[in-house]
Amino acid sequence: MRAFSDCHPAAVAVCLLCAALPPMVSMNPVLLLTALTGGLLLLLVRRGATGAFLLSSAGLFLLLAMINPIFSHKGETVLLVINDRPITAEAILYGFAASASVLSALFLFRSFTQIMTSDRLLCLTGMLSPKTALLLSSALRFVPLFSAQAGRVRAARRGMGLARPDSPAARFRENTAVLSTMVTWSLENGIVTADSMAARGYGVGKRTQAGLFRFRRADGAVILLSLLLTLPTLVGMMSGQLAYSYYPALSGIPLSLPAAAAYLSFGLLSLMPAALELRGIVKWNFLQSRI
Amino acid sequence: MMVLKNERLRKLLGQLLPVLILLVAVLGSILPFERAGLLASLITAILSLLLFVTGFEKKKTGSRRMVLVAVMTALSVIGRFIPLVKPVTALTVLTAIRLGGEAGFLTGALSALISDFWFGIGPWTPFQMLAWGMIGRIAGWLAEPLKKHRAALVAYGAAAGVLFSMIMDVFTVLWYSGGFDPSLYAAAIVTALPHTLLYSVSNVAFLLLFERPFGRKLERIKRLYDV
Incomplete structure (x- = not known):
């Protein structure tokens, strides 16, 4: 079994989306805390978060939590009254829940962005539409190509003594000239690329895709497991077994059997990416230590 | 390894999608979920993007046209790195009126997707893709007046900035509070006002700045290479 980030892109996407969905939809505090922990653990295991990021997310967490009591004055436990508007404990707690919901998705999607490199995303897009994947891959390739070409155009203009960036107006004119050259060049270059593609038989047969990622049995297992583990939570949310209300007073945390099953399965689902990743890292270090 | 290798399956998906979108939209408004609004809007956005992609997949598009769209996408992705002012909308609109809706x-939606590789993919990505995509699609429908009258172009650029900001604010509110709360939405719009203004002004500025040169270059390429 490989680390989580080395799994097939489809497995990574399904697993992370399954884990990100319940905390976005449900306001159940148990689910929210579980999701927050899972997302944070995955970031930490992958060393995907800098101290600055963690600090700013803590700030964002508090900031978002404060928005709700400003706008919502429902709830019966009044803590203080500002401008004839009651600030209630329930509204503050709801604010914390909403900000946990936003933060857990931010954490999970940060890992998602780090794991889903462009080749992985292309593989995913290619499954749905090879044509869009082709468009995406050519655009992705053009970005660095154009940046490099802009540098060459700039250097050439400097070499010819055309660039005199001594005043803002002159700099603006210089940038406009570079851009103009760039656009003409990139459009022409695009046509050449297209003709070259056509000469090699683009559009003649069915489009296939080079498979960089092999779909192994373990990937299928990850997908199946993710879907199965989401099921109890989904059922719990649909049937209202997981419902938790903040207004007018906090309801008790639902603890029925279906709710407990949902907590357990969602807990496993949230921990799965971090656990698989950790397993991969430990195995890699172990193998390296034997060399 | 491809899940949807099956052509028939893909075609079926294309036919099913419009029904699915309607179903989700209706279900979202009646299901007794706590935060059904967010879920429904997210799924609707993703399905709408899929619907467009399946339609695009079915059509035959010449390779020259495809590559030109990729070129415009790459240019607007590079443009999104300019601090504060973003020419993405302007380039999307110009592509739409010269190369079709x-x-x-595609230029709008793919620029959003690709630039989010750098700025972070998240639940907001489908909304951004859809918002920028629709700005391009609508510009395609309005191509004739936009090409002829500069005033129309200016008005469209300003409106697109406001529209983009308002769509993204809907998402922000939905994400935070689950349902649609008018007072939160009003607050979000007010807080985003400087950004909205900046979007609109930079859209108009870039459109005015780029319209003639880009239009000329694109028309030249179209005439020269018969795209």
Whole structure:
């Protein structure tokens, strides 16, 4: 079994989306805390978060939590009254829940962005539409190509003594000239690329895709497991077994059997990416230590 | 390894999608979920993007046209790195009126997706893709007046900035509070006002700045290479 980030892109996407969905939809505090922990653990295991990021997310967490009591004055436990508007404990707690919901998705999607490199995303897009994947891959390739070409155009203009960036107006004119050259060049270059593609038989047969990622049995297992583990939570949310209300007073945390099953399965689902990743890292270090 | 290798399956998906979108939209408004609004809007956005992609997949598009769309996408992705002012909308609109609404949709949606590789993919990505895509698609429908009258172009650029900001604010509110709360939405719009203003002004500025040179270059390429 490989680390989580080395799994097939489809497995990574399904697993992370399954884990990100319940905390976005449900306001159940148990689910929210579980999701927050899972997302944070995955970031930490992958060393995907800098101290600055963690600090700013803590700030964002508090900031978002404060928005709700400003706008919502429902709830019966009044803590203080500002401008004839009651600030209630329930509204503050709801604010914390909403900000946990936003933060857990931010954490999970940060890992998602780090794991889903462009080749992985292309593989995913290619499954749905090879044509869009082709468009995406050519655009992705053009970005660095154009940046490099802009540098060459700039250097050439400097070499010819055309660039005199001594005043803002002159700099603006210089940038406009570079851009103009760039656009003409990139459009022409695009046509050449297209003709070259056509000469090699683009559009003649069915489009296939080079498979960089092999779909192994373990990937299928990850997908199946993710879907199965989401099921109890989904059922719990649909049937209202997981419902938790903040207004007018906090309801008790639902603890029925279906709710407990949902907590357990969602807990496993949230921990799965971090656990698989950790397993991969430990195995890699172990193998390296034997060399 | 491809899940949807099956052509028939893909075609079926294309036919099913419009029904699915309606179903989700209706279900979202009646299901007793706590935060059904967010879920429904997210799924609707993703399905709408899929619907467009399946339609695009079915059509035959010449390779020259495809590559031109990729070129415009790359240019607007590079443009999104300019601090504060973003020429993405302007380039999307210009692509749409010169190369057609479909090209406009693709340029807008793909620029959002690709630039989010750098700025972070998240639940907001489908909304951004859809918002920028629709700005391009609508510009494609309005291509004739936009090409002829500069005033129309200016008005469209300003409106697109406001529209983009308002769509993204809907998402922000939905994400935070689950349902649609008018007072939160009003607050979000007010807080985003400087950004909205900046979007609109930079859209108009870039459109005015780029319209003639880009239009000329694109028309030249179209005439020269018969795209």
